[in-house]
Amino acid sequence: MTNTKRANITSEGSGRDFRLRLAVVISAVLVLSALAIAQGPVDEDAIWKDFIAWFKSTPTDGNPLGAYAAKLEKEGLSKAEAGQRMALVVRLFSERPEGTEVHYDRAYSRPATGNPAEDGFASAPSEFLAEAVKGRKAGSALDVGMGQGRNAVYLARQGWDVTGFDLSQVGLDAARANAGKAGVSIRTEKAAYDQFDFGVEKWDLIVIVFAWAPVEDPSFVAKLRRSLRPGGLVLFEHFIKDANHPYPPMVRATEPGKLRDYFSEFDIDFYEETDGIGDWGGPGSRLVRMIARKRS
Numbered sequence: 001m002t003n004t005k006r007a008n009i010t011s012e013g014s015g016r017d018f019r020l021r022l023a024v025v026i027s028a029v030l031v032l033s034a035l036a037i038a039q040g041p042v043d044e045d046a047i048w049k050d051f052i053a054w055f056k057s058t059p060t061d062g063n064p065l066g067a068y069a070a071k072l073e074k075e076g077l078s079k080a081e082a083g084q085r086m087a088l089v090v091r092l093f094s095e096r097p098e099g100t101e102v103h104y105d106r107a108y109s110r111p112a113t114g115n116p117a118e119d120g121f122a123s124a125p126s127e128f129l130a131e132a133v134k135g136r137k138a139g140s141a142l143d144v145g146m147g148q149g150r151n152a153v154y155l156a157r158q159g160w161d162v163t164g165f166d167l168s169q170v171g172l173d174a175a176r177a178n179a180g181k182a183g184v185s186i187r188t189e190k191a192a193y194d195q196f197d198f199g200v201e202k203w204d205l206i207v208i209v210f211a212w213a214p215v216e217d218p219s220f221v222a223k224l225r226r227s228l229r230p231g232g233l234v235l236f237e238h239f240i241k242d243a244n245h246p247y248p249p250m251v252r253a254t255e256p257g258k259l260r261d262y263f264s265e266f267d268i269d270f271y272e273e274t275d276g277i278g279d280w281g282g283p284g285s286r287l288v289r290m291i292a293r294k295r296s
Contacts (some may be wrong), residue, residue: 047085048092055102064103065090094252097167097192100212104168108148125154126209128237128289132270133158139204142227144193145211149175149186152207156184160205163187165196193220198227209237210278212252215262225265230296234266239278242286259288266292 054071055064068089072082093099129151138159143152146164148171156162156179164186166172172188179186189196193214206224214220215236224234239253260268270291278285 044088044092047088048096051089051092052098052102055099065093101167104147104166105170108168108170108174123148123150125150126237129207129209129235130154132233132235132291133160133205139229140202141205141207142198142203144206144208144213146175146188147171149178149188151209152186153179153182153184155205155207156186157182163189165189165191167192198223200226201229202227204229204232206232206234208234211238213238214252215254215259218262221262221265225294228294230294232294233269234263234290234292234294236288236290236292238288240273240286240288244286254288256286256288259290263290263292265295267295269293 051068054068058067058071065086069082069086072085077085133155138155139161141152141155141160141162143149143155143162143164146152146166147168149164152162152164152175164172164175165188166175167190169190172190175186175188206228208215213236228234236259240256241253242256256273260271268290270289272290273286273288275284276287278287
């Protein structure tokens with residue numbers, strides 16, 4: 001398969017500014033977390049409830065953790081107390097789906113401009129996906145973390161029978177509306193990874209594109225394998241952890257060089273780790289792309 005590339009739609013200057021803001025937030029969280037180590041036990045549920053209530057009601061510039069840290073400072077918390085809270089919120093954001101749900105409900109509620117750097121998400125289908133299914137017989141496809149359905153609608157237009165799930169009801173509503181505009185039908189379900197019923201030998205294709213899926217969890221990968229028909233594919237595209245491309249702490253990026261190990265029970269048809277453009281448009285990111293086939 002040829003390597004797919006996207007043009008960077010942001011300027012070099014804006015890319016540097018974006019990286020600098022992320023690096024500052026990440027550094028601040030790490031420093032505050034270190035200060036929190038010596039602190040005593042805290043009420044995790046109460047702190048998480050406070051964060052979510054604030055997150056739902058307070059506009060942010062796309063950097064909710066940085067804004068929440070500023071809120072704590074304004075409230076007069078000591079550095080140690082703020083560090084303890086921020087360390088906890090960062091961890092819980094990756095463990096509890098509600099934070100991701102609120103984030104994407106808000107993102108998808110804004111009118112889309114078609115510019116991923118402004119919208120925080122892409123509206124065109126993944127070029128990697130489009131190339132991968134070219135000439136392939138259509139079948140039953142599952143879009144994991146489907147968002148507004150850009151990939152699901154594309155597959156449906158190519159004749160695939162498509163189901164998708166996501167945490168964001170706003171995103172799912174938009175996906176159905178986009179399918180209607182395209183004259184195709186898709187099925188959607190509001191669910192987290194541990195709630196959705198993947199079934200057994202149900203899918204010919206599972207699409208996981210910038211979906212923050214827990215692929216490092218062997219039980220999740222085993223669930224994917226069980227749900228695929230013999231010869232079925234998992235198409236995966238996501239961020240890789242890389243010091244030169246910092247991400248917000250709540251972004252679940254994969255470890256470099258590890259994805260093939262996670263899918264060791266599959267045949268790997270295609271694999272690359274490369275610089276590219278992620279879902280939110282820019283600046284450039286370190287990405288991994290893989291097509292894994294269930295053994296017959």
